[in-house]
Amino acid sequence: MVTSRSRIIVALDLPTAEAAVDLAAAVAEHVAGFKVGLGLLHGPGPAVVAALVGLGRPVFADAKLHDIPTQVEAAAEHLGRHGARWVTVHLSGGSAMVRAAVEGLSRGAGEAPSGILGVTVLTSLDGNSLGEAGIQQSPGRLVSKMTRLAANAGCEGVVTSPRELKVAADVAPDLLRVTPGIRRQPGGDDQTRTATAAEALSRGADLLVVGRPITGAADPVAAAAALAAETAELGVRRPIAGLESPA
Ligand code: C5P
Secondary structure (H helix, E strand, C coil): CCHHHCCEEEECCCCCHHHHHHHHHHHHHHCCEEEECHHHHHCCCCHHHHHHHCCCCCEEEEEEECCCHHHHHHHHHHHHHCCCCEEEEEHHHCHHHHHHHHHHHHHHHCCCCCEEEEECCCCCCCHHHHHHCCCCCCHHHHHHHHHHHHHHCCCCEEECCHHHHHHHHHHCCCCEEEECCECCCCCCCCCCCCECHHHHHHCCCCEEEECHHHHCCCCHHHHHHHHHHHHCCCCCCCCCCCCCCCC
């Protein structure tokens, strides 16, 4: 049983709320928390957050909010009322928008621990795809700027690819570093800036977001258990409010 040591957030990118809750219940003892993304939030809807909270792990609503501040504030507040421990915003929405999200979530969550995580640069983007969108800076340079913005606007943490973890740690060491794009081998799907779980933890990740390597495995429970066991002793392991403290 590795519950208290796990730093894995399983990304429940599944077609229905029932499938997400079933998988979450099955892997709960091996993970630190559950993440719901745009598919579930826009399909079954945000009530799935509350259903997952009932399983006793913090829930990460990966809503990737990006709109004018009043809209983002309202959305974050609603997600907080549903019990979200974390909500994501795109930092490219600017500091006023990010501050509005921080206020909205804190109002919605009330006394429960909650925090906004700022998405720096999607892990599916590389220099070429950023160039296509008219952004001439490297992912590293962008992550540096976005992390500073996140710290100044009151985020609890940033979401960043394994490759830019050190940049984020240098710019704002106190922010939580949450890292998707975890793969045993690079390539094979839409993630481009990937690393193994061990690499990401050794570069300073606090939480690993892992989706298809668990949900797409022939035996998701065995995959979650193996990853949790492999990573149980690795990383910095700072205390995180709402997670069981490391044993
Ligand atoms: O299946 P996979 O392990 O690629 O899942 C990664 C998860 O992390 C997905 O749910 C995706 O939405 C999310 N994510 C990401 N890149 C970011 C932020 C979140 O891949 N920058």
